[in-house]
Amino acid sequence: MFVRKYTSDFDGYARTYMETVWVLTASHLKSDQSDKLTSECLHFIKMAITTSSIRSLFEQDDNGLSGLFVNIIIPNLVPGPYDEELFEDDPIEYVRSEMDGDAESRRQAAADLVSSLAFAYEKKIIPMILQFIEQLVQKSRDSDDWKYEDAAIRLIMAVTNKFGAIKFGVAEVSPLLDVNKIYTQLIYPIFSDPKRNPMLLGSALKYTIIFRKVMNSQMVDATIACYISLMSHANFGVRYFSCIVVSELILPPNHPDANTRLLIIVEHLQTIYSHLMNLIIGQTALSDVPFQCLISLLLKTHSFSKQYIGTIMDNLLSVVVKLGSINSNPASIHSLFSSICLCFRFSFLYTNEMFNVQASKFITLANGLIMKNSCDLADYLLQTLSVIVSHFCPFELVEIKACFTRLIEVPSWEGDPSHFCSTSLLAGAFMESAPDLILGQGYYTFFIDIFERYSRNVRYDSVVFNILKPIVFLPWKRAKISFPTRVFDIVFSRLTKLKKPKFISGFVDFIYLFVMAFNSDELVKLVEGIQRLIIFRIVRGLLLPELANPISIVRKKCISIVCCQILFSISIHVAYDAKDWANDLLKLFDSNPPTQPLIRPDLIEYYKSLGNFETDLLPSFEPVPEDTMNVIRFVVPKFDHHPHVCDVKAFIKEMYETMKTGLKQEATLIIESKLKT
Numbered sequence: 001m002f003v004r005k006y007t008s009d010f011d012g013y014a015r016t017y018m019e020t021v022w023v024l025t026a027s028h029l030k031s032d033q034s035d036k037l038t039s040e041c042l043h044f045i046k047m048a049i050t051t052s053s054i055r056s057l058f059e060q061d062d063n064g065l066s067g068l069f070v071n072i073i074i075p076n077l078v079p080g081p082y083d084e085e086l087f088e089d090d091p092i093e094y095v096r097s098e099m100d101g102d103a104e105s106r107r108q109a110a111a112d113l114v115s116s117l118a119f120a121y122e123k124k125i126i127p128m129i130l131q132f133i134e135q136l137v138q139k140s141r142d143s144d145d146w147k148y149e150d151a152a153i154r155l156i157m158a159v160t161n162k163f164g165a166i167k168f169g170v171a172e173v174s175p176l177l178d179v180n181k182i183y184t185q186l187i188y189p190i191f192s193d194p195k196r197n198p199m200l201l202g203s204a205l206k207y208t209i210i211f212r213k214v215m216n217s218q219m220v221d222a223t224i225a226c227y228i229s230l231m232s233h234a235n236f237g238v239r240y241f242s243c244i245v246v247s248e249l250i251l252p253p254n255h256p257d258a259n260t261r262l263l264i265i266v267e268h269l270q271t272i273y274s275h276l277m278n279l280i281i282g283q284t285a286l287s288d289v290p291f292q293c294l295i296s297l298l299l300k301t302h303s304f305s306k307q308y309i310g311t312i313m314d315n316l317l318s319v320v321v322k323l324g325s326i327n328s329n330p331a332s333i334h335s336l337f338s339s340i341c342l343c344f345r346f347s348f349l350y351t352n353e354m355f356n357v358q359a360s361k362f363i364t365l366a367n368g369l370i371m372k373n374s375c376d377l378a379d380y381l382l383q384t385l386s387v388i389v390s391h392f393c394p395f396e397l398v399e400i401k402a403c404f405t406r407l408i409e410v411p412s413w414e415g416d417p418s419h420f421c422s423t424s425l426l427a428g429a430f431m432e433s434a435p436d437l438i439l440g441q442g443y444y445t446f447f448i449d450i451f452e453r454y455s456r457n458v459r460y461d462s463v464v465f466n467i468l469k470p471i472v473f474l475p476w477k478r479a480k481i482s483f484p485t486r487v488f489d490i491v492f493s494r495l496t497k498l499k500k501p502k503f504i505s506g507f508v509d510f511i512y513l514f515v516m517a518f519n520s521d522e523l524v525k526l527v528e529g530i531q532r533l534i535i536f537r538i539v540r541g542l543l544l545p546e547l548a549n550p551i552s553i554v555r556k557k558c559i560s561i562v563c564c565q566i567l568f569s570i571s572i573h574v575a576y577d578a579k580d581w582a583n584d585l586l587k588l589f590d591s592n593p594p595t596q597p598l599i600r601p602d603l604i605e606y607y608k609s610l611g612n613f614e615t616d617l618l619p620s621f622e623p624v625p626e627d628t629m630n631v632i633r634f635v636v637p638k639f640d641h642h643p644h645v646c647d648v649k650a651f652i653k654e655m656y657e658t659m660k661t662g663l664k665q666e667a668t669l670i671i672e673s674k675l676k677t
Contacts, residue, residue: 038076039109045072046113049120065117065124069132076110077151077158079199083107087199091237092287098206099167099244107154114158118174126176129155137186146197149186153203156182157210169213169248179211183219191226198235205230205241212248217260220249224264231275239279240289246272247296265297266304272297273308277315286319286328291335298342306350313343313358317365323377337380341387348392356397359388363399367406382422390429395437404430408446413453420454424466431470439479447471448486455494458503464494465506472513483518485526492531511535 045068087094101108118125136152139145159177160170173179190196190204208215208227227249230242250265251258265272276297280290294312298305316339323333340362347355366381385403394400406412407427413420427447431438438444451467454460468487476483491507514523527535 038106039104042109042113046116073110076106077154078147087237095240111158118159146200150200150203153207171213180216198238201238202241205245208245217257221264243290243293247293250300281315286332288332288335291339294339309347316340337384359394360399378419379422382426386426386429390432393433395434420463424463428466428470435474452490455490461503472517
């Protein structure tokens, strides 16, 4: 931190500090216990070289750079005992650290240092690196030690060790570095001999992942069989790396070689899925890597994979069955069920008949496991069921009907409270996919009962809103059923007894959804007295301040629309608060220029000129769909068709004065007569 902030002050001490850190780093080369210390020293050297007078010393002295590689960088790139133990004992963690990068490891710190040097002294460093690579490869052959060859590969990868290089692939490399030539001379021979050290194979596969976008597709075609066979290697680390390689070889559509790579993968797709399924069902400890590979392949190959969906689903369901007997973690389980959902999507799109078969199998399995609460998978199973029900609506299936029958029984909402949120998601899915059944048979009353039951406890706010939101979107008008005012009674009871910010925010979302599904006039009809005041003050208190925050224009527009629709409708009945609200709006517009693009400035100025804003008028300056003639449009929607009004000022004043005295019916007659005129 000192070096970054006070670079000029540090320059006088730079050489002394560098010599001390150099000695400290060199003295801990063979100590795995000093990994953190070594990595910090390497980070310091990188920072000092790139930000202080040390840089000029290295620019003038090639021996200094060469010594840095020989004494510091290369020894820290060579795999140590800890790296080998991690690779053998915990391949999942090893692959994760390699793909995501472990900032505290000495090998990652050394790679970061090489990357910084290559950026600062490209013309000097890259030829020097190529010489060191030749020396390391020769040393590996002379001593029959694979570790030096591994260090050589890591030295090449370190040149492009930038953020996102592994995830997105390197798109450009230095013209001084021929990655295809290196692949032919160094990497390909490693793949040709599957008996090579597994850790070395992993590094060669990582090289392929990083440079996949700049590799020659002919070399990929020549090596694809090796990649696929390594998916069944004895070492799980090699299997996981090869999975990533195969799934990432397909290039983005805008790449010139995209079609060629896709055809290479499609040609071997059956073999790839065969090896991948063997890996998935053969895991003793569940990793998310094979599932992420499966998801990537399905998304990139589309219809080419449709013939394999049935087999893939059968294998995934077999993994679900044995989850209780193997080690797993949330990330791997999440990836498993994401794969299942994606397979259902493909099955629904390409093989509709197979979809019903696979859905029946899964629902039967899920129902059985949920009843047993097997492996504590109820949440995942319920959420996957809700995806199937809401997206594909297979309500004709007997198993789905049985699932719904169980859902509308009280025992499904008892027991382990941790599953209630997922159960409420499933309830919402059924309301979305079978609304006519829910309304026609009166099942909505059961869900409102559940809503009332759990609204008494802040712990279940997520359950409450998972039920509340789909209730709003049921086709009440089509079914000729009035929206149950009981819902509002429950909400207001909850608001007055337990005022929690999370619930209040969710309540505003509910009001917004209600206004979008119905209209603000319906809201005024359904709520009376104190309820109107509560809505008014909560919406005003939450939405207006949010308009002043740096939120997106789209979000701001949505908020402003509902704000005006709700508040203007209710302001007719709550006159005092309405004036305060109008004042707030005016102050907001004056003090927050970001809101101005939403309103015509000339319209604001015009309404300001109509009179004393605080006491005489009650306009709205928020936008509405397609136009911003706000005041009149909110009061009289028909005004869209009457853009020419002779005396707008007199019209608004007359309307407002009439409403202020409480003669709402008379005000309506005045408005209608003005429109006719």
